[in-house]
Amino acid sequence: MDQSSNGNGKSELYYAQLHLYKHIYSFISSMALKSAVELGIADVIHNHGKPMTLNQLASSLKLHPSKISVLHRFMRLLTHNGFFAAIKKKTGGDQEEETTYYALTPPSKLLVRGASTCLASFTDRYPLCMDMWHSSKKWFTEDKDLSLFESANGDNFWNMLNKDPESHKWMSLFQEAMEADSQMFKLALKDCKHVFEGLETLVDVGGGTGVVAKLIQEAFPDIKCTVLDQPKVVGNLTGNKNLNFVGGDMFKSIPHADAVLLKWVLHDWNDELALKILKNSKEAISGKGKDGKVIIIDILIDETSDDHDLTELQLNFDMLMLTVFNGKERGKKEWEKLIYDAGFSSYKITPICDFKSLIEVYP
Numbered sequence: 001m002d003q004s005s006n007g008n009g010k011s012e013l014y015y016a017q018l019h020l021y022k023h024i025y026s027f028i029s030s031m032a033l034k035s036a037v038e039l040g041i042a043d044v045i046h047n048h049g050k051p052m053t054l055n056q057l058a059s060s061l062k063l064h065p066s067k068i069s070v071l072h073r074f075m076r077l078l079t080h081n082g083f084f085a086a087i088k089k090k091t092g093g094d095q096e097e098e099t100t101y102y103a104l105t106p107p108s109k110l111l112v113r114g115a116s117t118c119l120a121s122f123t124d125r126y127p128l129c130m131d132m133w134h135s136s137k138k139w140f141t142e143d144k145d146l147s148l149f150e151s152a153n154g155d156n157f158w159n160m161l162n163k164d165p166e167s168h169k170w171m172s173l174f175q176e177a178m179e180a181d182s183q184m185f186k187l188a189l190k191d192c193k194h195v196f197e198g199l200e201t202l203v204d205v206g207g208g209t210g211v212v213a214k215l216i217q218e219a220f221p222d223i224k225c226t227v228l229d230q231p232k233v234v235g236n237l238t239g240n241k242n243l244n245f246v247g248g249d250m251f252k253s254i255p256h257a258d259a260v261l262l263k264w265v266l267h268d269w270n271d272e273l274a275l276k277i278l279k280n281s282k283e284a285i286s287g288k289g290k291d292g293k294v295i296i297i298d299i300l301i302d303e304t305s306d307d308h309d310l311t312e313l314q315l316n317f318d319m320l321m322l323t324v325f326n327g328k329e330r331g332k333k334e335w336e337k338l339i340y341d342a343g344f345s346s347y348k349i350t351p352i353c354d355f356k357s358l359i360e361v362y363p
């Protein structure tokens, strides 16, 4: 085979192999991160209050002494991937010897359990969501509009979560991960306060355990918020004077309000079902006439972006939504079509935290 060379003298074949291996083995970086979270490495360094040596780390983690060299290799990868910083200090009288101290970095600070914003629960892997990938070939040959999850496991994600005691644990983990992500909304809220100004009532549809509603209330104490979610999620939750939890089904009806918030909800559903939610949202704000609005917070894929990593992350989320929920992340044209098909007249996009966008939709 004729292999062309690039300017650096390295063959195309070399880069092709590198590219393939990088993607084939990228799951290892992901699983090493999961192991670090399970071990509680970020927690131990955080609790120590200052950077730690490998031996201090191994001892605090109560590892078997035979695993110190294993820990070293994990830390080497995790440090390379930006989760820890390795600080080298000269030690010993002659200052010839160096000792490495491991410190937290901004991403691992987000893994410290108990911190106000902890995203550690996102590293939990629901086994049914991993194992299903072995059935993807079968899924591609089926003439059924099922998610890969449903094709492999015989039922959809929400039913499986609600079904048995083992899955209950995953429902809690799922809600924990959603709550953690919602805490990040605090940052976004600072930049988009104007979106909520002047509202008297708001219903957070698929609002989970109410983390976002509470953050909105902190910033706007006079807004009366209703959180609509599945009875299993909100059944035991109690609100306050201005916060009300309602167990229901957004496909049937949505309580009336000045505004409907749909944060990380529409991406769980295909166009047909997302349209149903949007139409019900339009009905819910109808009492406010032209002053009502629907506020969507979701990913807006921009394949033309120069930020390759960001687009890759958004496309990975699209795969996640497709395979687990038969849902989708949408680009601008897809959002526009959905919004106009639901009968709205205009919309305004505000990017928040790069990763997601806020779309105000008007009747």
Ligand SMILES: C[S@@+](CC[C@H](N)C(=O)[O-])C[C@H]1O[C@@H](n2cnc3c(N)ncnc32)[C@H](O)[C@@H]1O
Pocket (backbone or CB within 6 Å): 158, 178, 179, 181, 182, 205, 206, 207, 208, 209, 212, 228, 229, 230, 233, 248, 249, 250, 251, 262, 263, 264, 265, 268
């Ligand atoms: C991806 S989560 C998003 C949660 C929250 N909005 C957030 O941003 O953290 C989707 C939510 O939709 C809820 N949900 C699913 N089906 C629903 C239905 N038919 N009616 C109301 N809520 C539903 C789920 O229980 C879950 O809390």
